[in-house]
Amino acid sequence: MSATRLLVLGVVRMFGRAHGYQVRRELLSWSADKWANVQPGSIYHALKKMAAEDLLEKIDVEPGDGGPDRVAYRLSPAGEQEFQVLIAKGLSDPSASNAELCAAVSLMPALPRKYTISLLRQNLIHFEAEERRSRLSLEDDTWGKPPHVYELFRLWGGIASASREWLAGLIERLEAGEYVMADDPGSAFGPPAPE
Structure with missing residues (x-):
């Protein structure tokens, strides 16, 4: 999965129709260039590639002022399906990159609240298991590891613990009604896609 792919699909979906500059401006306002390494060239490349894959539909082409034409895109039905798969994987799959x-958390308001919570709970189970595994590794001295290797297990446990605490807090905030989700009145993402 690609964070850029998910972000581009999500922003086009959020606007209903969007051109590359609009997508770029939105993602830069989220600082996605820093945390997802989304660069302007990768945004335009993703738009063209996903249009070629029939995930995006070109709906309007305006001549550019001395530059390239400005193309507006919207999600196709296949693009909506791809978006749903990528965001669900990003929220629930422990093998998803940071x-x-x-990217999935930044777009989670596109999903219904209960569905989002259920996806996050799947990831929470993973972080709880990682914490236990790191504790067991620290207690296990049967392999005669060099003493400094235990710092790796402490680091591993610390990352898992911080991730678990953050994720548990996010789930609590969602359960308490924070954030406007797709099935809430006033959702910026419109009605939720069928589950």
Whole structure:
């Protein structure tokens, strides 16, 4: 999965129709260039590639002022399906990269609240298991590891613990009604896609 792919699909979906500059401006306002390494060239490349894959439909082409034409895109039905798969994976799959998780969290208001919570709970189970595994590794001295290797297990446990605490807090905030989700009145993402 690619964080750029998810972000581009999500922003086009959020606007309903968008051109490359609009997508770029939105993602830069989220600082996605820093946490997901989304660069302007990768945005335009993703738009063209996903249009070629029939995930995006070109709906309007305006001549550029001495530069390239400005093309507006919207999600196709296949693009909506791809978006749903990528965001669900980003929120629930422990093998998703940090950038993919961040992209999915930034777009989670596109999903219904209960569905989002259920996806996040799947990831929470992973972080709880990682914490236990790191504790067991620290207690296990049967392999005669060099003493400094235990710092790796402490680091591993610390990352898992911080991730678990953050994720548990996010789930609590969602359960308490924070954030406007797709199935809430006033959602910026419109009605939720069928589950």
